[in-house]
Amino acid sequence: MSLPASITLSEAIPGYPTFTVNHATCTARVALNGAHVMEWTPTGHSPVLYLSPEAVLEPGKPIRGGIPVCWPWFNAHPSDASKPMHGFARNRPWTLMEASESEEGVKMSFVLCSDAATHELWPFEFEAHLTVILGAKLDVSLQTINKSGSEFSVAEALHTYLTVGDIAQVTVKGLAETTYLDTVGERTLRHQTGDITFDQEVDRQYFSGGTVVVEDPALGRKLTVEKNGSGTTVVWNPWIEKSKRLGDLPDEAYHQFLCVEAANAGEAVVTVPPGGAHVIQTIISL
Numbered sequence: 001m002s003l004p005a006s007i008t009l010s011e012a013i014p015g016y017p018t019f020t021v022n023h024a025t026c027t028a029r030v031a032l033n034g035a036h037v038m039e040w041t042p043t044g045h046s047p048v049l050y051l052s053p054e055a056v057l058e059p060g061k062p063i064r065g066g067i068p069v070c071w072p073w074f075n076a077h078p079s080d081a082s083k084p085m086h087g088f089a090r091n092r093p094w095t096l097m098e099a100s101e102s103e104e105g106v107k108m109s110f111v112l113c114s115d116a117a118t119h120e121l122w123p124f125e126f127e128a129h130l131t132v133i134l135g136a137k138l139d140v141s142l143q144t145i146n147k148s149g150s151e152f153s154v155a156e157a158l159h160t161y162l163t164v165g166d167i168a169q170v171t172v173k174g175l176a177e178t179t180y181l182d183t184v185g186e187r188t189l190r191h192q193t194g195d196i197t198f199d200q201e202v203d204r205q206y207f208s209g210g211t212v213v214v215e216d217p218a219l220g221r222k223l224t225v226e227k228n229g230s231g232t233t234v235v236w237n238p239w240i241e242k243s244k245r246l247g248d249l250p251d252e253a254y255h256q257f258l259c260v261e262a263a264n265a266g267e268a269v270v271t272v273p274p275g276g277a278h279v280i281q282t283i284i285s286l
C-alpha cells in the first residue's frame with residue numbers, strides 16, 4: 001500500500017516495522033506490533049503519551065507506554081493465568097488496511113483477524129479493527145466484529161499512558177461520586193468522594209465511562225480524555241515498589257505518567273452476538 005507523504009515506514013529494529021508521522025498538526029509513531037500508538041505530540045506541545053525509555057521493542061511483546069490495546073480480556077485471563085496478561089491483541093502483528101492524510105491530520109486503520117495462533121488462546125472467529133486519527137487531537141477506536149456462529153464476550157482497554165510533570169501534583173477530575181473496584185491488595189468496592197490525587201499505588205476500575213480531565217500543574221496543562229462505548233475507566237499508577245518490579249520501566253518513572261484507560265472490564269464486559277459489532281473509543285486532547 002502506498003503511504004501519504006506525512007507517513008514513513010521504517011524498522012525501529014530489524015523486523016519491527018513502525019510508522020512515523022510528520023504532519024503540520026502533530027508528530028507520532030505507531031508500531032505494527034499491537035497496532036500500538038507509541039508517541040503522539042501535537043504541534044507546539046511536549047509529548048502527551050508516555051513511552052518508557054526502557055520499553056522493549058520485540059515482536060510478540062507488549063510495549064511499555066503509548067496505547068497498548070488490551071483485548072479480548074483485561075488483566076489476567078479469568079480462568080487461565082498462563083495466558084498473556086491483557087489478552088493477545090497487543091502482542092500480535094496487525095495489518096495496515098488504510099493510511100490517508102488531510103489538513104486535519106493522518107488516519108490509519110489496522111486489522112487483526114482470528115487465525116490458528118489466536119485460536120490457541122481464544123476459540124472464536126473475529127475481526128478487530130483499530131482506527132487511529134492523529135492530529136491536534138488523538139482519536140483511537142477499536143471495533144470488535146463477531147465472525148463466529150455464537151456470541152462471545154470481550155473485556156478490553158485502550159491502555160493510555162499519559163505523560164505528567166509530577167504525579168504528586170496531578171488531579172484527575174470527572175470520576176467523583178462514582179464506585180470503583182480497588183485492585184490494589186484485596187479487591188474491594190469503594191466510593192470515590194472527591195477528585196483523584198496520588199500519594200500511593202493506584203489501580204482502580206471506575207464504573208464510569210464519562211469524560212476525565214487530568215490537571216497537571218507541573219507541565220501547566222490539562223488533558224481531556226473522552227470515551228465512547230466504555231463502561232469502565234481504569235486509572236493506574238504503579239508508584240514506587242511496582243515500578244521497581246516492572247523490568248521495562250525506570251524505577252523513578254512513576255512520577256512522570258498516569259494511565260487513564262477507556263475500558264470495558266468486570267461487569268462491563270461486552271457481549272457481541274454473531275455478526276454483531278462493538279466499538280470502544282478514546283479521544284485525547286489538550
Ligand SMILES: O=P(O)(O)OC[C@H]1O[C@@H](O)[C@H](O)[C@@H](O)[C@@H]1O
Nearest residue numbers: 062075085086159203204234236
Ligand atoms: O504490565 P502490564 O501487563 O502492561 O499491566 C500494567 C497494568 O495495567 C493496568 O491496566 C492494570 O490495572 C494493572 O493491574 C497492571 O499492572
